[in-house]
Amino acid sequence: MSTQANNDVTTRDTWEEAEEAAETTLAQQTSKLSLNANAAEFRPNVYAKEFIPSWLPQPAQTLSEPVVEKSESETLADILVEGTPPLPKPAPVTENETEKKTAPSSTIATASTSTQITESAPEEQDEHVDAELLKELYGKEHLNVVFIGHVDAGKSTMGGNLLYITGMVDQRTMEKYEREAKEQGRESWYLSWALDTNKEERAKGKTVECGRAYFETDKRRYTILDAPGHKNYVPSMIGGASQADVAVLVISARKGEFETGFERGGQTREHALLVRTLGVNRLIVVVNKMDDPTVCWSKARYDECVTKLTPFLKGSGYNPATDLQFMPVSGYTGANLKDRVSEEVCSWYSGPSLLEYLDNLQALDRKVDAALMMPIDMGTVVVGKIESGKVSKGQTVLIMPNRRAVEVSLVYNELEEEIKVGLCGDNVRLRLRGIEEEDISTGFVVCSTLAPVKTTTAFEAQLAILEHKNILCAGYSAVLHVHACVEEVSISALLHSLDRKTGRRSKRPPQFVKKGQKVIARLESSAPICVESYEDYPQLGRFTLRDEGKTIAIGKITKIIESE
Numbered sequence: 001m002s003t004q005a006n007n008d009v010t011t012r013d014t015w016e017e018a019e020e021a022a023e024t025t026l027a028q029q030t031s032k033l034s035l036n037a038n039a040a041e042f043r044p045n046v047y048a049k050e051f052i053p054s055w056l057p058q059p060a061q062t063l064s065e066p067v068v069e070k071s072e073s074e075t076l077a078d079i080l081v082e083g084t085p086p087l088p089k090p091a092p093v094t095e096n097e098t099e100k101k102t103a104p105s106s107t108i109a110t111a112s113t114s115t116q117i118t119e120s121a122p123e124e125q126d127e128h129v130d131a132e133l134l135k136e137l138y139g140k141e142h143l144n145v146v147f148i149g150h151v152d153a154g155k156s157t158m159g160g161n162l163l164y165i166t167g168m169v170d171q172r173t174m175e176k177y178e179r180e181a182k183e184q185g186r187e188s189w190y191l192s193w194a195l196d197t198n199k200e201e202r203a204k205g206k207t208v209e210c211g212r213a214y215f216e217t218d219k220r221r222y223t224i225l226d227a228p229g230h231k232n233y234v235p236s237m238i239g240g241a242s243q244a245d246v247a248v249l250v251i252s253a254r255k256g257e258f259e260t261g262f263e264r265g266g267q268t269r270e271h272a273l274l275v276r277t278l279g280v281n282r283l284i285v286v287v288n289k290m291d292d293p294t295v296c297w298s299k300a301r302y303d304e305c306v307t308k309l310t311p312f313l314k315g316s317g318y319n320p321a322t323d324l325q326f327m328p329v330s331g332y333t334g335a336n337l338k339d340r341v342s343e344e345v346c347s348w349y350s351g352p353s354l355l356e357y358l359d360n361l362q363a364l365d366r367k368v369d370a371a372l373m374m375p376i377d378m379g380t381v382v383v384g385k386i387e388s389g390k391v392s393k394g395q396t397v398l399i400m401p402n403r404r405a406v407e408v409s410l411v412y413n414e415l416e417e418e419i420k421v422g423l424c425g426d427n428v429r430l431r432l433r434g435i436e437e438e439d440i441s442t443g444f445v446v447c448s449t450l451a452p453v454k455t456t457t458a459f460e461a462q463l464a465i466l467e468h469k470n471i472l473c474a475g476y477s478a479v480l481h482v483h484a485c486v487e488e489v490s491i492s493a494l495l496h497s498l499d500r501k502t503g504r505r506s507k508r509p510p511q512f513v514k515k516g517q518k519v520i521a522r523l524e525s526s527a528p529i530c531v532e533s534y535e536d537y538p539q540l541g542r543f544t545l546r547d548e549g550k551t552i553a554i555g556k557i558t559k560i561i562e563s564e
């Protein structure tokens with residue numbers, strides 16, 4: 001194994017091969033998912049990670065080249081699995097370039113509103129972003145990592161230890177946790193306390209979302225996104241995972257635990273499948289607890305875990321050659337987290353440590369030069385993840401869908417430090433001047449004044465029905481989750497069904513659609529929502545439909561119908 005991501009091209013054949021299995025597994029697995037929380041209790045941001053993962057070999061110069069047109073014959077696996085993530089269309093343009101063009105396609109919402117933009121479009125202040133600064137910031141790129149896996153696999157312990165070994169939590173604090181944990185008879189838990197304390201502290205701050213922790217290496221800044229292992233937390237995991245660039249699947253190698261987590265209806269399968277569904281294309285599988293007395297860094301046990309997991313993960317759409325990286329670790333002792341495990345402890349593994357691997361993942365493709373789009377996650381000091389472009393202090397931006405031009409007076413990073421510019425992929429807080437709290441809500445989008453996000457109440461989408469006890473007909477209502485936005489929608493018309501084998505569209509509109517089928521439908525929302533077609537901005541064009549606490553369908557927007 002090498003420290004670099006494997007660069008083999010993901011071939012069409014491989015994906016097609018995986019597709020059938022994925023389809024079957026998905027239908028089976030998703031139907032078992034206990035997505036039983038009330039839809040109103042969480043706000044999954046189901047936008048895709050369209051950052052074309054660096055590990056998918058895409059030389060920089062090809063990024064702006066046109067993609068092979070995708071036909072409607074895309075299969076479910078195509079929807080779920082971004083084997084070859086589509087490139088944005090039109091190719092990202094810089095704000096300056098945008099200025100030169102007349103009415104770029106993505107700017108037009110309606111005739112009347114676009115007039116409004118032209119009239120009121122204040123100058124964007126990109127001069128704040130000098131090349132040096134970009135280089136500096138880009139040099140230490142930000143990566144969102146979600147830890148997934150069965151409860152007790154060791155996610156918190158590993159997270160806590162990562163904070164410790166990267167110096168985010170000092171030794172004295174760690175010793176304090178150790179003492180306190182000992183007093184409470186939970187000695188082995190002390191490392192996870194670092195993560196939990198961090199959560200608590202952050203939960204106090206009004207504008208900071210809980211469940212996140214941060215650490216830095218010499219090369220990168222990391223956000224650990226929370227993904228609780230308990231069944232009931234699956235919906236909140238969706239929220240975390242949908243913002244992740246990469247997932248770390250934690251597997252316990254301890255005798256009996258691997259079996260519980262994976263073989264006997266544990267959450268390992270669900271989580272792996274869900275993150276894939278949410279567009280996380282890269283999975284690092286850490287076989288944990290290798291130090292445990294029942295394991296003792298046994299190669300045979302490690303191999304057993306890898307051998308059993310591989311076919312399943314392949315079936316979920318991960319290509320073992322390009323998307324998966326296995327490694328043995330001990331989150332508890334820290335072996336192979338930062339420093340490679342020593343020869344004496346483990347003679348048979350010579351691959352990278354976890355941080356070494358994460359640090360060396362090729363730079364993610366981020367559309368820093370494209371129009372700014374940042375779905376608002378909360379508050380008046382708005383919080384969200386920049387999905388496209390960059391935002392700088394002093395810049396004038398538009399809040400959509402209410403089309404209000406406001407000034408960004410301050411930009412903070414995830415450590416609550418003031419920064420000059422936030423880049424695509426960063427989680428930031430923006431203090432806005434010129435707008436009141438009541439004029440902003442979750443799911444609105446901060447965007448470029450020149451190329452604002454589209455706003456609509458109707459769109460066409462390709463839907464893959466995962467789960468529903470009855471047939472679905474026109475008139476059916478469900479809750480749409482797209483990026484940070486949650487809105488009631490109804491299927492106003494079923495337009496075409498898609499043939500399972502050929503993917504061909506039916507000429508006649510189907511009367512109904514049921515579990516396992518795919519359909520092109522027209523959807524209407526009760527209020528205007530900010531969305532883009534999947535082809536242009538995957539992270540703003542991919543969604544889930546939920547009803548009665550279950551994910552009924554996943555979909556991608558194929559066409560936005562402009563409002564009259």
Ligand code: GDP
Pocket residue numbers: 149150151152153154155156157158188189192229288289290291292293329330331332333
């Ligand atoms: P989570 O539910 O996945 O967050 O798991 P925790 O981090 O809370 O760990 C569950 C239990 O496994 C605790 O008792 C930990 O001390 C123990 N544990 C976690 N990681 C390791 C490890 O690498 N080695 C050993 N031996 N035990 C571990």
